């Protein structure tokens with residue numbers, strides 16, 4: 058895995074897409090709601106460093122609501138609401154990308 062995408066769907070769910078080489082039929086759809094990606098940031102790890110990555114700590118600034126986890130009667134934890142983010146604009150995205158020497 059040398060290239061992958063950080064994605065937001067139009068609703069504002071965050072996910073990562075590792076099938077950027079289209080080996081298994083390119084699928085950038087959100088695993089939470091099946092909508093197409095509305096925002097994609099490509100991360101290149103071929104040099105050993107995640108070039109272009111936007112750290113989750115930076116994306117936290119765009120969070121609208123946190124994920125909600127509930128314990129069921131069997132004592133297991135379930136995510137009942139996925140965290141929501143405001144999708145960054147292209148202008149906001151560029152300075153967030155991290156590069157390594």
Ligand SMILES: [Zn+2]
Pocket residue numbers: 066067068069070087088089090091092
């Ligand atoms: Zn979604």
